[in-house]
Amino acid sequence: xxSSTEFIxxxxxxxxxxxxxxxxxxxxxxIPFGIIFGTLAQGSGLSFGAALGMSAFVFxxxxxxxxxxxxxAGSALPLVxxxxxxxxxxxxxxxxxxxxxxxxxxxxxxxxxxxFLVDEVFAVVIRRYQQPDPSPHKHWYxxxxxxxxxxxxxxxxxxxxxxxxxxxxxAAWGLDFAMVATFIGMVVPYATTRPMVGAIAVAGLVxxxxxxxxxxxxxxxxxxxxxxxxxxxxxxISGSVGRxx
Amino acid sequence: xxxxxxxxxxxxVTFSIRYTLLxxxxxxxxxxxxxxxxxxxxxxVLTAIVVPAVVLPEGELWLGWQNARLVGAIACVALALWRxxxxxxxxxxxxxxxxxxxxxGSQLP
Numbered sequence: 426x427x428s429s430t431e432f433i434x435x436x437x438x439x440x441x442x443x444x445x446x447x448x449x450x451x452x453x454x455x456i457p458f459g460i461i462f463g464t465l466a467q468g469s470g471l472s473f474g475a476a477l478g479m480s481a482f483v484f485x486x487x488x489x490x491x492x493x494x495x496x497x498a499g500s501a502l503p504l505v506x507x508x509x510x511x512x513x514x515x516x517x518x519x520x521x522x523x524x525x526x527x528x529x530x531x532x533x534x535x536x537x538x539x540x541f542l543v544d545e546v547f548a549v550v551i552r553r554y555q556q557p558d559p560s561p562h563k564h565w566y567x568x569x570x571x572x573x574x575x576x577x578x579x580x581x582x583x584x585x586x587x588x589x590x591x592x593x594x595x596a597a598w599g600l601d602f603a604m605v606a607t608f609i610g611m612v613v614p615y616a617t618t619r620p621m622v623g624a625i626a627v628a629g630l631v632x633x634x635x636x637x638x639x640x641x642x643x644x645x646x647x648x649x650x651x652x653x654x655x656x657x658x659x660x661x662i663s664g665s666v667g668r669x670x
Numbered sequence: 671x672x673x674x675x676x677x678x679x680x681x682x683v684t685f686s687i688r689y690t691l692l693x694x695x696x697x698x699x700x701x702x703x704x705x706x707x708x709x710x711x712x713x714x715v716l717t718a719i720v721v722p723a724v725v726l727p728e729g730e731l732w733l734g735w736q737n738a739r740l741v742g743a744i745a746c747v748a749l750a751l752w753r754x755x756x757x758x759x760x761x762x763x764x765x766x767x768x769x770x771x772x773x774x775g776s777q778l779p
Contacts, residue, residue, distance in 0.1 A: 450756035450757045450760065451756065453757060453760060454756070454760045470673070471673050472673055474674075475673035475674050475676070475677050478674065478677045479676075479677045479680065479681075482677060482678075482681040483677060483680045483681045483684050484684070485680075485684050487719060488680065488684065489680075492676070492680065496676075502672075502675065502676055502679070505676060505680070506676070506679045506680060506683060509679075509680045509683055509684060510683050510687065513683070513684050513687050513688075514687060515711065515715040516684070516687050516688045517687050517688075517690075517691065518708055518711040518715070519688075519711065519712075520687075520688055520689070520690075520691040520692050521691055521700065521704070521708050522708045522709075522711060522712075523692065524691060524692070524695045524698060524700060525700075527692050527695050528695045528696055530692075530695075532693070535689065535692040535693055535695070536689060538692060539685060539688040539689030539692050539693075540685060540688065540689075542688040544712075544715070544716065547712065548712055551712075599738070599739075599767065599768070599771060601723075602739060602742055602763070602764060602767045603760060603764060604723075605720050605723055605724060605739065605742070605743060605746070605763075606742070606743075606746045606759060606760045606763035606764055606767075607756070607759075607760055608716040608717075608719060608720045609720060609743060609746040609747055609750060609759065609763065610746060610749075610750050610756040610759035610760060610763075611712070611713075611716055611756070612713045612716045612717055612720070612750075613747060613750035613751055613754075613759075614750070614754055615712065615713035616713070620710075621710065621713065624710045624713070624714050625713055625714065625717045628713075628714040628715075628717040628718045628721075629717045629718070629720075629721035630721075631718070632717070632718040632719075632721045632722050633721055633722055633725060633726060633731070636722050636726055636729070643718075643722070644715075644718050644719065647714075647717075647718035648711070648714050648715045648718050651710060651714035651717065651718065652707050652708075652710045652711060652714055653707075655707075655709075655710035655714065656703075656706060656707045656710065659706065
């Protein structure tokens with residue numbers, strides 16, 4: 426057991442606190458998003474309880490927003506569910522990326538990891554899992570980050586459902602731009618290799634071209650095109666490391 | 671529309687998508703090809719969400735300087751390239767977006 430004396434292994438509680446701290450900037454970006462969801466929900470035809478329940482049990486920001494839009498447009502229930510599947514398919518890719526790190530985890534841990542698997546949580550925790558230290562408590566880091574994101578999301582939905590109703594025309598303020606700003610801040614640090622820059626460019630272009638596809642399928646088409654472009658560039662360009670100048 | 675049924679079904683499909691691979695992780699082996707491809711997933715998906723929100727705010731392509739979302743997004747990219755500080759990118763981007771929106775509004779008769 427000499428290794429346990431060489432590394433200072435953080436306690437589960439310390440890991441959880443680190444996770445909550447590291448996800449803090451992303452929580453700030455999600456606050457307006459959650460408040461707007463709560464503010465718009467009742468106008469789109471969801472009851473107070475179902476809107477709060479959607480944030481508490483579904484916990485999927487973009488799918489929830491798209492569901493609101495479809496409900497407001499009078500879409501049928503199966504169509505909203507199908508669109509939820511398509512919009513959340515990206516989480517399948519996230520869970521695939523987490524596979525190497527969860528193989529020894531208990532079913533209960535896997536369920537918790539699955540439930541909290543949203544864009545922001547994935548972006549933060551994958552970096553912790555990739556760190557080489559042998560901490561046995563990295564799942565606690567996940568729980569801290571995911572739990573903080575979750576509590577904030579539910580609380581902001583409640584704020585929107587209550588206080589948000591008092592703000593005149595809150596939706597017109599453009600608070601949704603906070604999500605755009607957050608996601609740009611998460612994407613840009615990835616853009617350090619040519620295949621990655623190519624993948625990002627192709628994904629953005631295809632997302633615009635495929636925007637007219639039904640059920641928000643354009644998102645998945647763009648994601649697949651971007652991944653394929655990155656993979657192709659990585660395979661076919663020698664010296665792919667280094668920033669394009 | 672039974673909205674609680676909708677919540678239940680959305681919760682079911684969302685959790686299934688997130689959990690299924692994790693549940694079978696002990697029996698799965700990913701090919702190196704797939705692992706390499708998956709490395710592109712996070713930025714590619716986020717980009718595919720963001721770009722239409724910026725250049726197609728009302729469903730129509732809008733690349734003019736009057737598009738405050740476009741100006742705000744350019745500010746975000748510049749800030750993120752300058753400093754890898756997410757809070758700075760969010761705060762600066764929101765300021766640029768709101769400031770530009772206000773300025774555009776003040777230019778209109």
